[in-house]
Amino acid sequence: MHIMEGFLPPVHALGWAAVSVPFLAWGLRSMGRALEAHPERRMLLGVAAAFAFLLSALKLPSVTGSCSHPTGVGLGALLFGPAAMVPVGFVVLLFQALLLAHGGLTTLGANVFSMAIVGPFVSYGVFRAVAALGLSRSVAVFLAACLGDLATYVTTSAQLALAFPDAVGGFATSFLKFAGIFALTQVPIAISEGLLTVLVVNAMARFNAHELRALPVMALRTREGA
Amino acid sequence: MNKRSWLLWAAIVLLTVLPLCLISAAPGTDVFGGSDDRAQQAIGTIAPHYKPWLAPVFEPASSEIASLLFALQAAIGAGVIGYWLGLSVARERARTSVGNDNGTGAAPEQDQRAD
Numbered sequence: 001m002h003i004m005e006g007f008l009p010p011v012h013a014l015g016w017a018a019v020s021v022p023f024l025a026w027g028l029r030s031m032g033r034a035l036e037a038h039p040e041r042r043m044l045l046g047v048a049a050a051f052a053f054l055l056s057a058l059k060l061p062s063v064t065g066s067c068s069h070p071t072g073v074g075l076g077a078l079l080f081g082p083a084a085m086v087p088v089g090f091v092v093l094l095f096q097a098l099l100l101a102h103g104g105l106t107t108l109g110a111n112v113f114s115m116a117i118v119g120p121f122v123s124y125g126v127f128r129a130v131a132a133l134g135l136s137r138s139v140a141v142f143l144a145a146c147l148g149d150l151a152t153y154v155t156t157s158a159q160l161a162l163a164f165p166d167a168v169g170g171f172a173t174s175f176l177k178f179a180g181i182f183a184l185t186q187v188p189i190a191i192s193e194g195l196l197t198v199l200v201v202n203a204m205a206r207f208n209a210h211e212l213r214a215l216p217v218m219a220l221r222t223r224e225g226a
Numbered sequence: 227m228n229k230r231s232w233l234l235w236a237a238i239v240l241l242t243v244l245p246l247c248l249i250s251a252a253p254g255t256d257v258f259g260g261s262d263d264r265a266q267q268a269i270g271t272i273a274p275h276y277k278p279w280l281a282p283v284f285e286p287a288s289s290e291i292a293s294l295l296f297a298l299q300a301a302i303g304a305g306v307i308g309y310w311l312g313l314s315v316a317r318e319r320a321r322t323s324v325g326n327d328n329g330t331g332a333a334p335e336q337d338q339r340a341d
Contacts, residue, residue, distance in 0.1 A: 002262045004266055005280055005281060005282045006278030006279045006280040006281065007266065007269060007276075010279065044310075046306055047307055050303040050304070050306035050310075051307065052303070053299055053300070053303035053306075054300050054302075054303025055303070057296045057303065058300060059260065059296075060242050061242065061246050062245050062261075063244075063245045063248065064261075065245075065257050065258060066257075066258060066260065066261045067258050067259065067260050068260070068262075092299075096299075097282070098284060100292060100295050100296065101282035101285040101286060101292075104282055105280070105283065106279075106280050156265075160265060160269065166272055167272070174272060177268055178268060181261050181265050182265065185261045188244075188245065192242060195238050195241075196238060198234060199234050199235070202231065203314070206318075207311075207314030207315070207317070207318060208314065
């Protein structure tokens with residue numbers, strides 16, 4: 001989902017940056033407040049950030065014959081709210097832009113929007129919706145992380161299609177082309193991320209029930225009490 | 227780990243390994259390249275005259291250096307998660323052994339102090 005350095009026209013690059021900056025400010029405030037109210041959750045926030053660091057470094061093979069990476073931001077969004085993951089995703093993307101020539105400074109706004117804003121917010125929304133349906137925690141966590149991951153790559157496809165509409169078919173043709181590269185590749189990887197997130201949430205529920213008891217993700221009933 | 231956790235791990239491994247077995251490279255093409263690079267090629271076919279207007283500030287000298295940095299990123303993440311898991315397991319072990327010694331439900335208080 002990394003749009004390479006210089007690969008968005010200046011107007012698009014600036015536009016996405018302008019959209020992302022308020023979210024980043026909101027995220028920093030929300031993170032600060034969460035830690036002030038519950039300082040004992042600091043370690044778990046570190047784990048959520050570490051999860052995003054680890055997963056976004058792993059490029060996994062997919063059925064389309066190309067490789068892509070999970071994002072890992074769904075976990076933190078479920079635990080600390082979607083806004084708190086904006087600064088985390090920003091740091092990951094900045095690290096990759098500066099040191100790895102992966103993504104870039106001019107495309108940072110667009111990449112933050114897809115991975116650190118759309119991903120966590122979709123995860124959070126899906127989680128709330130599935131939980132409201134009365135399904136078990138594992139199902140809600142799986143769908144949230146999986147669909148949030150997928151949403152990031154659909155967003156990247158839309159961003160590129162907006163910047164590079166097809167000469168004949170316009171936005172739609174371009175979008176299908178980019179979605180065929182990004183979103184299709186992402187399907188099995190998103191499923192893996194969903195499963196991995198379930199495993200981590202289960203471990204947290206077991207080991208950190210005390211810190212997490214007030215969080216919505218822990219209030220959901222589980223099928224086997226794990 | 228319970229049986230369900232093992233099943234989840236097995237599914238993750240299968241999802242990752244199966245593509246490697248199912249897809250073989252057609253002669254003369256590269257397989258399992260990054261989807262970011264494929265998107266870059268797609269931009270080249272849609273807008274052949276587009277020129278990137280900025281180059282990355284720093285580029286890893288080779289793919290070896292790039293994989294070093296990716297491994298570093300993963301290691302930082304895995305290190306923190308490993309620290310937390312190890313601490314959690316040790317804490318739980320301490321808690322259950324204290325609970326056994328006293329024979330009472332002292333576990334919640336232990337939990338609080340351990341934070």
